[in-house]
Amino acid sequence: MIELLLDYIAWIKVTIDTLDLDLLQWLIWLFTPIVVMFVLPLVILLLLYGCGVFLQFYKARRRLVDAYSRGYWDCARESIATFWEAQANIWHGYEILGMEKIPSEGAAVLVYYHGAIPIDAYYIIAKLILYKKRMPHCIGDKFLFSVPGFKLLLKVGCVTPGTVEECIKVLKSDKLLLLAPGGVREAQFSDEYYEIIWGKRCGFAKCAIEAKVPIIPLFTQNCREAFRCLSIGRSFFRYLYEKCRLPLCPIYGGFPVKLRTFIGDPIPYDPSLTPQQLAVKVQDAVQDLIDKHQKIPGNVFRALMDRFS
Structure with missing residues (x-):
């Protein structure tokens, strides 16, 4: 052991002795302009971004004080909502x-198309909390409840696994229910063509019929350009998902593209419709929003240019 340590020290000494200081100085001279031109401006940009988020909080200080007086978790929810609104406005020019x-009162089911990461859902929730004073209950995939550190966040965020019985209970208590019928499958395996992947899911329609509430379709323009799933090996990742129900397909992005959420006309309760018929009607409504507001196929550069149009 001691001999190995001595050999290692000797190797370090030889390396230092043979180091070409002229080469080292030349490399420093070569890469310093790159650091100055790219790294330092990025740091300044991040600092400015942080200032923008702080000012959003400062602007909302009175609203946060009011929320603190209303309930134990209300201030926390409004603080988080304020953060997401700042993120939405600065990074995505969100509308x-x-x-x-x-x-503003009463129950409804809000149904949206699921992007690779449902960042638009976070923005929608923030807007509902801040401007409608309503905290929607959300349906989350079961794997989320196994992620360490998420338990309190999911509880305060009113996220449930979404059994039919739980959803009906939420709706009958005059709450909003926000969900994406496509779930993780749609998130992972739809693409820039914005294919709706709901299969035969109609549980949300059963809940709406049982609770006698309307369904409101939503779609966020360019949500697939903000984050994307890796297209290479998609069939393999689809196979893994069907076996273990875990989102293993790699996601990349975070692009500051323009995001706009369009809210469609409510589909009223109709006792003559079966859950299957109502589910098809809602899917057609979401598809209409996609056809009307999304250029197909989606393009990241075009979505970035939408920030300036």
Whole structure:
């Protein structure tokens, strides 16, 4: 052991002795402009971004004080919502159109197309908390409840696994229910063509019929350009997902593309429709929003340019 240590020390000494200081100085001279031109401006940009988020909180200080007086978790929810609104405004120039179609009281099911990461859902929730004073209950995939450190976040965020009985209970208590019928399968295996992958899922329609509430379709323009799933090996990852129900397909992105959420017309309760018929009707409504507001195939550069249009 001692001999190995001595050999290692000797190797370090030889390396130092043979180091070409002229080469080292030349490399420093070569890469210093790159550090100055790219790294330092990035640091300044991040600092400015942080200032923007802080100012959003500062602007909302009175609202946060009011929330603190209303309930134990209300201030926490509004603080988180303020952060996500700041993130949405600064990074994505986020807009939501048709907010008036979501009722200020009473129950409704909000159905959206699931992007690779449902960042638009976070933005929608933030807007509902801040401007409708409503905390929607959300349906989350079962694997989320096994992620370490998520338990309290899911509890305070009113996220449930989404059994039919739980959803009906939420709706009958006059709450909003936010969900994506495509779930993780749609998130992982749809693409820039915005294919809806719901299969035969109609549980959300059963809940709406049982609770006698409307369903409101939503779609966020360019949500597939903000984050994307790796297309290489997709069939393999699809096979893994069907076997273990875990989202293993790698995701990349975080691009600051323009995001706009369009809220469609509510589909009222109709006792003459079966859950299967209602599910098809809702899927057609979401598809209409995609056809109307999304250029197919999606393009990251075009979505970035939407920030300036």
